[in-house]
Amino acid sequence: MEQWKNQAADNLSVSSSDNNDPEDLPVKERCFEQREALPGEPRCVVCGRYGEYICDQTDDDICSVECKTILLARIAAKTKPAVKAAKRVNLPLGDESICIKDTNFPNIPTLADSRIAALRSKLDICVNGEAVPDPIMCFSSCGLPEKLVHNLEAAGYCMPTPVQMQVIPASMSKRSLLVSADTGSGKTASFLIPIIAHCSQVRLQECTSKRGPLAIVLAPTRELCLQVEDQAKVLGKGLPFKTALVVGGDPLAQQIYRIENGIELIVGTPGRLIDLLMKHNVDLTDVSVFVLDEVDCLLQRGFRDQAMQIFLSLSHPQVMMFSATLHSEVEKMSNSLAKAVIRISCGNQSRPNKSVKQVVIWVESKKKKQKIFEIMKSKQHFKPPAVVFVSSRVGADLLSEAITVATGLEVVSIHGEKTMNERRESLRKFLTGEVSVVVSTGVLGRGMDLLKVRQVILFDIPNSIDEYIHQVGRASRMGEEGMAIVFVNEGDRRIFKELVPVLKTAGAPVPRELANSRYTAGVSLGSERKRKLGSRSRP
Numbered sequence: 297m298e299q300w301k302n303q304a305a306d307n308l309s310v311s312s313s314d315n316n317d318p319e320d321l322p323v324k325e326r327c328f329e330q331r332e333a334l335p336g337e338p339r340c341v342v343c344g345r346y347g348e349y350i351c352d353q354t355d356d357d358i359c360s361v362e363c364k365t366i367l368l369a370r371i372a373a374k375t376k377p378a379v380k381a382a383k384r385v386n387l388p389l390g391d392e393s394i395c396i397k398d399t400n401f402p403n404i405p406t407l408a409d410s411r412i413a414a415l416r417s418k419l420d421i422c423v424n425g426e427a428v429p430d431p432i433m434c435f436s437s438c439g440l441p442e443k444l445v446h447n448l449e450a451a452g453y454c455m456p457t458p459v460q461m462q463v464i465p466a467s468m469s470k471r472s473l474l475v476s477a478d479t480g481s482g483k484t485a486s487f488l489i490p491i492i493a494h495c496s497q498v499r500l501q502e503c504t505s506k507r508g509p510l511a512i513v514l515a516p517t518r519e520l521c522l523q524v525e526d527q528a529k530v531l532g533k534g535l536p537f538k539t540a541l542v543v544g545g546d547p548l549a550q551q552i553y554r555i556e557n558g559i560e561l562i563v564g565t566p567g568r569l570i571d572l573l574m575k576h577n578v579d580l581t582d583v584s585v586f587v588l589d590e591v592d593c594l595l596q597r598g599f600r601d602q603a604m605q606i607f608l609s610l611s612h613p614q615v616m617m618f619s620a621t622l623h624s625e626v627e628k629m630s631n632s633l634a635k636a637v638i639r640i641s642c643g644n645q646s647r648p649n650k651s652v653k654q655v656v657i658w659v660e661s662k663k664k665k666q667k668i669f670e671i672m673k674s675k676q677h678f679k680p681p682a683v684v685f686v687s688s689r690v691g692a693d694l695l696s697e698a699i700t701v702a703t704g705l706e707v708v709s710i711h712g713e714k715t716m717n718e719r720r721e722s723l724r725k726f727l728t729g730e731v732s733v734v735v736s737t738g739v740l741g742r743g744m745d746l747l748k749v750r751q752v753i754l755f756d757i758p759n760s761i762d763e764y765i766h767q768v769g770r771a772s773r774m775g776e777e778g779m780a781i782v783f784v785n786e787g788d789r790r791i792f793k794e795l796v797p798v799l800k801t802a803g804a805p806v807p808r809e810l811a812n813s814r815y816t817a818g819v820s821l822g823s824e825r826k827r828k829l830g831s832r833s834r835p
């Protein structure tokens with residue numbers, strides 16, 4: 297590594313806009329530290345950024361130590377025969393550019409256990425379970441099909457997120473998993489990547505023309521299923537990997553036709569999938585992967601029986617369960633679905649994403665509309681595109697109309713009473729920027745990747761702190777900063793006890809009325825005070 301750094305420094309080509317002595321500049325460790333290439337400048341062969349250095353082993357233009365590692369790993373995967381076991385090497389702790397591999401993927405050197413533990417701790421990854429596979433640090437190091445690695449790069453996924461680093465190898469070792477990680481941290485790809493790798497491997501190996509589904513992903517809303525299926529198509533492009541979307545509101549006949557014509561993955565809501573399975577004979581014998589996205593929601597009353605019914609029609613699948621909010625009850629249930637489940641958690645379990653600033657405003661119900669109009673008329677406070685969450689379907693329609701009348705903004709609403717086509721059209725308008733505000737019930741609250749959204753307004757605070765965490769999470773993806781404006785008043789007292797500690801942990805101001813409410817008093821404020829005094833009295 298050092299040797300390469302020195303050579304890279306020798307080969308530094310200084311851009312016209314930068315007159316610093318190249319010897320003074322440290323070699324870029326990570327790809328994201330590198331700037332974009334200007335027209336005519338060399339580009340990194342891995343990520344396309346400014347190819348500031350020349351790789352000593354290949355003579356390729358490269359932007360950073362990280363991309364060099366990826367490049368060499370790729371070349372090693374193509375040229376070197378696999379060896380039986382990876383040799384352990386002692387690498388400097390903190391060198392994040394090293395690909396870490398376990399013996400499943402022997403081309404890359406592995407780190408000693410103590411260093412893997414240190415790395416997990418640095419990345420905020422906790423694991424629990426027997427023989428948990430080591431994390432990976434680049435997509436090309438874990439035996440994924442080349443085409444899939446190419447699709448990941450084309451989608452702008454230069455390197456795995458922490459949850460992907462741990463989940464992908466664990467999933468590829470066919471273990472069942474229960475995973476919690478912050479909203480917007482990349483959980484979807486963490487299960488889609490191994491599914492796509494598995495499906496294309498099975499199809500390439502088998503000789504029959506039979507193409508029954510190999511994997512099922514369940515999610516609680518139609519919109520989320522649509523989004524997951526879209527992402528699966530993007531990542532699985534060019535591979536023997538087809539998908540079927542099975543959600544209510546779309547004609548059942550089309551969904552059956554698609555499945556009968558051969559697919560690998562079904563993405564669906566539990567109710568519609570049960571409906572389809574009852575009415576038609578779909579062969580599920582080859583389904584070996586079963587994913588419950590937003591598992592805490594899917595194992596709640598309403599969905600649980602349907603999800604279990606689908607699970608029971610499969611024969612011992614690998615079960616992967618994901619959510620940003622998990623509790624002991626779900627953990628217990630997850631153990632009844634599969635044996636030797638690996639528990640993985642990344643970041644802040646059951647807390648809002650740290651990147652979202654929570655601004656709680658005490659506002660009486662009668663004044664809420666006036667307040668939201670004020671916010672939306674203010675250039676300083678309104679940062680469109682924005683999602684407004686309300687508690688009722690009628691409320692969503694009424695508020696969207698009222699906002700248009702009061703502010704002149706184009707607004708759409710989304711809720712469960714609209715037809716699937718109306719819901720699709722509203723979402724399309726919002727995502728393409730045709731309208732800047734969407735008013736939604738909880739339908740958009742979980743899992744939705746509303747990429748450009750940096751502001752959400754909780755006009756009605758949801759009934760549970762978990763839904764609060766998911767709704768607030770719509771304001772940030774991949775660590776981008778966002779803001780959640782939250783209206784509360786005495787009518788929301790059912791959530792006060794849980795809300796106050798959440799706000800305090802995040803360092804968000806607690807409105808006086810909320811702090812002084814008798815529904816809050818003595819709970820978290822008291823224990824917080826005790827904790828501070830305790831720590832002060834320690835030597």
Ligand SMILES: Nc1ncnc2c1ncn2[C@@H]1O[C@H](COP(=O)(O)OP(=O)(O)OP(=O)(O)O)[C@@H](O)[C@H]1O
Binds near residue numbers: 456477481484744774
């Ligand atoms: N490795 C990666 N590199 C760059 N972008 C990524 C990577 N993985 C995922 N993303 C992008 O990050 C965004 C958030 O990912 P995703 O929707 O999977 O988050 P999530 O953890 O499922 O969130 P939520 O709990 O809200 O459902 C998406 O836009 C996705 O395309």
